Amino acid sequence: MIDTILGKRRHVRDYDANHIPSKYLVDSLLKLAWHVTPSKNNIMPYQVNVFGPENKKEKKIIYKNCVSQEDYINSFNNNNYFENDYDAPGLNPEYANILKAPYVLLFTTRLEKNPNKNVLRNVVKGRHYDALNIDTIPKINDLVSLEVGMFVTALCGLCMENDLDISYTMAFRQERHFWNELVNKKNYEIVEHRPVLTMTIGKATLYRTLDYDDYKPNPERIIKYYD
Amino acid sequence: MIFNILQKLRHIRQYDETYIIDKTLINDLLYKTWKVTPSKNNFMPYKIHVIGPDNNEFKKQIYKNCVSQEDYMNSFNEKNIGNKLNDNYKNILNCSYLLVFTSRIETDPNPMQKMHVNQGIYLEPLSEKGISSYLDTISLEVGLFANTLAMLCLENNLDISYTLCFRRDLSFWKKLPFIKNRPILLMTVGKGKISRRQEMEKIGQSVLDYKPSYDKIIEFVNEDVTKDIK
Numbered sequence: 001m002i003d004t005i006l007g008k009r010r011h012v013r014d015y016d017a018n019h020i021p022s023k024y025l026v027d028s029l030l031k032l033a034w035h036v037t038p039s040k041n042n043i044m045p046y047q048v049n050v051f052g053p054e055n056k057k058e059k060k061i062i063y064k065n066c067v068s069q070e071d072y073i074n075s076f077n078n079n080n081y082f083e084n085d086y087d088a089p090g091l092n093p094e095y096a097n098i099l100k101a102p103y104v105l106l107f108t109t110r111l112e113k114n115p116n117k118n119v120l121r122n123v124v125k126g127r128h129y130d131a132l133n134i135d136t137i138p139k140i141n142d143l144v145s146l147e148v149g150m151f152v153t154a155l156c157g158l159c160m161e162n163d164l165d166i167s168y169t170m171a172f173r174q175e176r177h178f179w180n181e182l183v184n185k186k187n188y189e190i191v192e193h194r195p196v197l198t199m200t201i202g203k204a205t206l207y208r209t210l211d212y213d214d215y216k217p218n219p220e221r222i223i224k225y226y227d
Numbered sequence: 228m229i230f231n232i233l234q235k236l237r238h239i240r241q242y243d244e245t246y247i248i249d250k251t252l253i254n255d256l257l258y259k260t261w262k263v264t265p266s267k268n269n270f271m272p273y274k275i276h277v278i279g280p281d282n283n284e285f286k287k288q289i290y291k292n293c294v295s296q297e298d299y300m301n302s303f304n305e306k307n308i309g310n311k312l313n314d315n316y317k318n319i320l321n322c323s324y325l326l327v328f329t330s331r332i333e334t335d336p337n338p339m340q341k342m343h344v345n346q347g348i349y350l351e352p353l354s355e356k357g358i359s360s361y362l363d364t365i366s367l368e369v370g371l372f373a374n375t376l377a378m379l380c381l382e383n384n385l386d387i388s389y390t391l392c393f394r395r396d397l398s399f400w401k402k403l404p405f406i407k408n409r410p411i412l413l414m415t416v417g418k419g420k421i422s423r424r425q426e427m428e429k430i431g432q433s434v435l436d437y438k439p440s441y442d443k444i445i446e447f448v449n450e451d452v453t454k455d456i457k
Contacts, residue, residue, distance in 0.1 A: 002232065002378045003259040011265070023447070030445050034438070036233035037374075040391050042438050050447045058448065076357075077349040118436035123400070126306035136303075142366040143391055146412060149354045149370020157229035157378065170267050170364050182447050197367060210381040214339035216269045222331075224403065227250075 005160045006153075012167040013093055015100045015202035020053050021164055026103055026201060033155040041119055043142050046129040047110040049190050053102045061181050062104060062198060064173045066095040071166065073171070091173070093208075097167045102201035107148045107184075109193035111137055137193060148196045155199070165204035170197060186199070235381045237424055239388045240314055242321045242417030248385065251279070253324055253416065256383065260376040264368075268340060270333050272352035272365050273372070276405055278325040281379045288325070289413065290319045293393045300392070315423065316386045322415035326376075328369045330408040332358050362409065369411045376414070386419030 039045075051058045070092070091099060092148065098104055112131050119129060130136040152168065159166050172195060173179075179191035243263045257275070264271075278285045293316040319325060333340070340350060350358030351364075358365070377387045390413040400406040427433040 001228065002375070002382050003263050005229065006263040006375060006378075009263070009265065014450075027445075027447070031441055032230045034441050034444055036230060036236065038236060038238070038389065039438065040389075042436055044444050045438050046444070048445045051401065052447060055448060073349050073351075074347055075349070077344065077347050079257040103418075105411055114439075114440065116435060116437050116439075121435065123304065124306070126301055126304045128303040130298050130300075142249035142411065143361050145363040145367040146370040146391070149372075150363065150374040151373050153378075154229065154233055158425070168265065170367065184446070190448065197405055213342070214269055215337050215339060216266065216336075217271050217333070217335075218263070219258055221335075222261060222271050222273070223275045223277060224258050224405065225250075225277045225279065226282055226285065 002157070005157055008160045009156055010164065010204070012097045012101075012165050012200065012202070012204040012206070013208055014204065014206035015097060015102060015165070015200070016205045017100070017197050020102045021202065022033070023052060025162065029158045031156055033151055037044040037151045037154050039147055040143065041129060041131070042116055043112050043119065043129070043131045044147070045110050045112060045137070045140065046148050046196060048151075049106040049108060055104070058182055059099050059101070059104050060173070061179075062106060063091075063095055063098045065178055066169055066198070067092050067094035067097065068178070069171045069173050070094075072173070095169060097200045098169065098198060101167075101195060101202045103201040105199040105201065106190065107152075107196040107199070109137060109141070109189050111193065137191050141194065142192075145150070145196055152197065152199055160199055163203070164201055167200045168197060169200075172198060177185060181225040229378065232378050232381045233250070236377060237386065237419065237422035238315070239318045239386050239415065239417070239421070240423050241418040241419075241421040242318060242323065242386070242415070243420045244321050246323065246418035247280075248323045248417065251281070256376060257380045259379055264372045264375055266368055267364060268343075268350060268352075269284065269337060270340070270350070270352040271368070272331050272333060272358065272361065273369050273411065274329050274331040274408070276327040276329065278327065280323050283320075285320070285403055285443075286320055286325055289325065289393070290316055290324055292399055293319065293390060293413070296393050299394070314426070316390060316392075318415045319392055319413065321417070322388075323417035325416065326414040326416070328373065328412040328414070329405065329406055329408055330358055330365050331412050332361065332408070358408075372391060373412055373414055380416055384418075385416055388415045389413070390415075395403065403431075
């Protein structure tokens with residue numbers, strides 16, 4: 001049953017502009033995902049920044065950041081002749097969903113400044129937590145990413161159950177200065193530490209076409225048994 | 228349904244060691260997870276080493292590894308408590324199945340990936356150098372895989388636990404020669420008997436161990452979300 005629900009997920013290229021999920025629904029699904037997602041030491045060292053239907057400017061910043069990362073990363077390939085034309089009228093189809101989605105979620109690393117009482121008690125006893133210190137938080141980048149992966153799996157399932165589509169994007173500039181323009185209502189930079197993942201939510205009108213040459217490695221290559 | 232299933236998730240300290248899980252069930256759940264888990268460019272740049280019920284020696288080595296990491300981490304606190312709080316790792320010793328997720332270099336890319344390389348696209352999972360700068364993406368994808376597997380296990384009345392406290396350096400994994408790439412996550416599967424939550428409740432400490440509030444984690448940016456939330 002779970003696999004049937006999650007099996008409905010497909011990468012979205014275009015969302016329906018006439019079908020805007022209510023903020024109430026998106027907020028409710030996020031609450032449920034927050035409730036059931038585990039976190040090491042209950043710290044949840046990440047933040048989910050939600051850009052709604054009106055945040056067009058912010059979505060454009062995120063989109064440009066993704067396209068720019070594509071150019072940057074391809075410069076490591078010696079055959080590189082694939083470069084984005086920023087003046088071209090069309091959108092890069094891989095990232096168009098960011099501009100078209102009613103909701104864009106940007107997950108970022110979060111420093112915990114006010115941990116729960118159990119963590120505080122353990123610190124006094126002599127335990128160390130990288131997630132509590134600005135100097136050590138970069139050491140847990142992989143852990144933060146892993147926990148974000150768990151959060152979005154729960155959220156994805158909840159969206160699928162409610163007939164909403166989602167897409168993930170992991171190609172964007174990591175360096176903070178690429179995110180300076182993205183500020184909240186208090187004019188604070190949203191990406192204080194590191195961007196982790198972009199996720200879009202809406203009702204799809206177009207999915208990425210399945211290509212039979214683009215298959216996953218078979219399960220025997222991924223899963224090894226030691227009886 | 229998703230919510231009701233995931234709500235059953237508890238960190239397990241003691242599994243029922245007499246409970247036998249049919250290997251075909253584990254195999255089936257892993258296959259279903261593989262089938263529905265997405266991956267950037269379809270690489271799945273990770274491997275899952277499944278250590279079965281009879282492999283106690285491997286489990287013991289991994290348990291020691293976790294305790295050693297706790298010692299190491301706590302040495303950064305002046306009052307260093309050492310590894311006195313290692314009850315959280317007992318599940319590694321008494322689980323039915325222990326899954327070790329590691330990174331994986333793709334040596335046999337699919338035709339689409341090959342075409343992309345020829346077009347001038349750079350794909351990190353194809354080289355050791357690329358994979359080392361790709362660890363965050365691999366970890367995120369392992370999170371996608373593991374939580375899907377967790378849901379399938381819970382749906383089938385099995386329990387699971389995650390452990391993220393272990394030595395990442397491969398020099399600490401020499402007694403498990405099949406671990407050739409960076410370990411990312413430990414996950415145990417079995418029939419739970421005692422959870423961490425139950426033990427904390429017994430001594431009246433569960434109230435101390437809460438998550439950060441929803442408002443600390445989720446922010447609707449530049450919008451008054453209360454507008455249409457009644």
